[in-house]
Amino acid sequence: MAKVLISIVYYGEEDSIGNAVDSIERCTSTDREIILVHNGGDRKVIEEIASGYTDVRIIDMPKNVGFGAGHNASFKEAGDGSEFFFVVNPDVLLKTDAVDKLVEYMENDPGIGAAVPRLTDNDGNLLSVYRRDPTVTDLFLRRFIPFGFKKRYAYHTMQDADYEVCHEVPFPQGSFLCVRSSVFKKVGGFDERFFLYMEDADLCRKVRQDHKCMYYPGASVVHYWNKGSHRSLKLFLIHLSSMVKYFNKWGWKLS
Secondary structure, three states: OOOOEEEEEEOOOOOOOHHHHHHHHHHHHEEEEEEEEEOOOOHHHHHHHHHOOOOOOEEOOOOOOOOHHHHHHHHHHHEEEEEEEEEOEEEEEEOOOOOHHHHHHHHOOEEEEEEEEEEOOOOOOOOEEEEOOOOOHHHHHHHHHOOOHHHHHHHHHOOOOOOOEEEEOOOOOOEEEEEHHHHHHHOOOOOOOOOOHHHHHHHHHHOOOOOOOEEEEEEEEOOOOOOOOHOOHHHHHHHHHHHHHHHHHHOOOOO
């Protein structure tokens, strides 16, 4: 089994997933396996990608099972033999050896259960994807009053942190997340009640019961962030449903 299992859930991201896989292959030297989860969209796209690499394979879902369930399927397929499990979005791009560096960083500290790199846009600007535990107030303001309460938003997104050094992050966005495989298995992976959104906050909260979730600036990844729920009523309603499930599970903390 490969040391690193990299999971990418595919739902028709035809314009980005090939570049994502190619960048991982070019920039990564660590022994790895990449699983593309066919969760919807044209399968021929990922068939063509997989045919070009010996360490890429596809698993098929019977329907769109959601983000977390798709990654859980990857782990059930090949995670037991791995040391590190990478949850990767199809809209990321590696320009440096981010996988290798995150693995090395976590190997040096067994207390780290999950770690995220520096996530930037294509111009190198840091994205606001590192957050404190969500509260009802934070998510309400983010969803319904996105241009107000700047100080509160800055606090929630940890803009007071020094991103030139390592630090703990309670809720890192799950677009490029490395989880120690033994920890992922111990906490039961993603809670599949979350179809989309908040599953990363929930996972990291479970990880943090016994381990740290860390930001590591020595690794960097480009993320072409697509805020779908801000533009789609359907995704907005899914996001709202996930928020309710999250607070029902962890408590309705206002602030």
